Amino acid sequence: MASDQASTPPRLPEIQSHDLPQVIVLHPPPVFNYFKDLFSKKFHLLKAWESSLPRHEFLTNHAHSAQAMLCSGTGPPISADIIRLLPSLSLVVTTSAGLNHIDLTECRNRGISIANAGEVFSEDVADLAVGLLIDVFRKVSASDRYVRHGLWATKGDYPLGSKLGGKRIGIVGLGSIGFQVAKRLQAFGCNISYNSRKRKDFVSYPFYTNVCELAANSDVLIICCGLTEQTRHMINREVLLALGKEGVIVNIGRGAIIHEKELVQCLVQGEIGGAGLDVFENEPDVPKELFELDNVVLAPHMAVFTTESFKDLCDLMIGNLEAFFSKKPLLSLVMNE
Numbered sequence: 016m017a018s019d020q021a022s023t024p025p026r027l028p029e030i031q032s033h034d035l036p037q038v039i040v041l042h043p044p045p046v047f048n049y050f051k052d053l054f055s056k057k058f059h060l061l062k063a064w065e066s067s068l069p070r071h072e073f074l075t076n077h078a079h080s081a082q083a084m085l086c087s088g089t090g091p092p093i094s095a096d097i098i099r100l101l102p103s104l105s106l107v108v109t110t111s112a113g114l115n116h117i118d119l120t121e122c123r124n125r126g127i128s129i130a131n132a133g134e135v136f137s138e139d140v141a142d143l144a145v146g147l148l149i150d151v152f153r154k155v156s157a158s159d160r161y162v163r164h165g166l167w168a169t170k171g172d173y174p175l176g177s178k179l180g181g182k183r184i185g186i187v188g189l190g191s192i193g194f195q196v197a198k199r200l201q202a203f204g205c206n207i208s209y210n211s212r213k214r215k216d217f218v219s220y221p222f223y224t225n226v227c228e229l230a231a232n233s234d235v236l237i238i239c240c241g242l243t244e245q246t247r248h249m250i251n252r253e254v255l256l257a258l259g260k261e262g263v264i265v266n267i268g269r270g271a272i273i274h275e276k277e278l279v280q281c282l283v284q285g286e287i288g289g290a291g292l293d294v295f296e297n298e299p300d301v302p303k304e305l306f307e308l309d310n311v312v313l314a315p316h317m318a319v320f321t322t323e324s325f326k327d328l329c330d331l332m333i334g335n336l337e338a339f340f341s342k343k344p345l346l347s348l349v350m351n352e
């Protein structure tokens with residue numbers, strides 16, 4: 016009896032979720048579909064979407080305790096109005112690489128730090144950019160439909176596609192995603208040029224300060240930059256016409272970098288050759304005109320959706336929050352002033 020008692024480990028008091036550091040979440044980020052439990056074990060998640068209270072009331076109730084927020088590009092924008100309801104907020108962690116859903120000016124004014132997905136998605140996003148491009152040139156999705164609809168047997172051989180090797184690729188935004196795209200397409204024998212806010216010293220690809228000139232000297236434009244006031248609708252009709260009738264555009268950045276109405280018009284009227292699009296201006300709405308076009312390949316903003324990326328993302332997000340609560344440097348800080 017006595018030895019039994021000695022071998023029973025003492026019961027540790029259970030950690031209640033309210034003992035954990037609080038993290039406010041307005042809307043579940045996609046990573047919660049797979050790894051929410053990992054977050055819940057470490058943090059007391061204040062879930063606005065599960066509350067019956069209107070959002071502003073929910074936020075007001077946590078105004079003085081919530082120091083950290085977790086958000087994503089798919090939830091409501093983290094506007095100045097929301098930030099102002101949270102006077103104790105010192106950190107916004109976003110599960111996206113893009114920051115366009117966060118009011119950066121308000122964060123800067125308030126001294127709120129921002130951490131993002133860093134480079135965890137760059138390789139997967141670059142893979143999808145190349146996949147979309149190959150699909151447009153070699154008509155993978157369109158020929159799949161051809162086979163499934165029984166047209167091979169009745170209509171015969173499929174029309175010719177276009178070779179990827181040798182194409183002139185214009186990359187718009189040579190950050191970590193753009194660089195991964197360039198690296199991949201160079202291996203396919205393509206010729207890379209780019210436009211970016213600044214010339215990059217670590218590459219010798221031709222640099223164009225003007226995106227229209229880049230388009231005029233490219234067979235393909237791949238949009239890899241972030242969405243900002245400067246890049247919104249940067250790819251307009253003028254740029255698309257410069258890309259030309261055979262030109263192909265791929266967008267894995269943000270929908271609103273392209274003037275979507277003008278893109279649809281150029282595609283419908285055959286003024287550009289094709290498009291591979293993972294992102295749209297008003298997701299999840301996609302212009303219906305595009306559904307009819309076999310030279311357009313569509314994806315539901317899923318360039319980052321791989322099991323591997325999501326696990327890495329989860330580790331990074333938790334790492335950032337843990338670093339914040341233990342007053343250590345953030346792992347993927349993008350702004351701290």
Ligand SMILES: O=CC(=O)O
Nearest residue numbers: 111112113132319
């Ligand atoms: O679109 C996804 C991201 O910004 O990470």
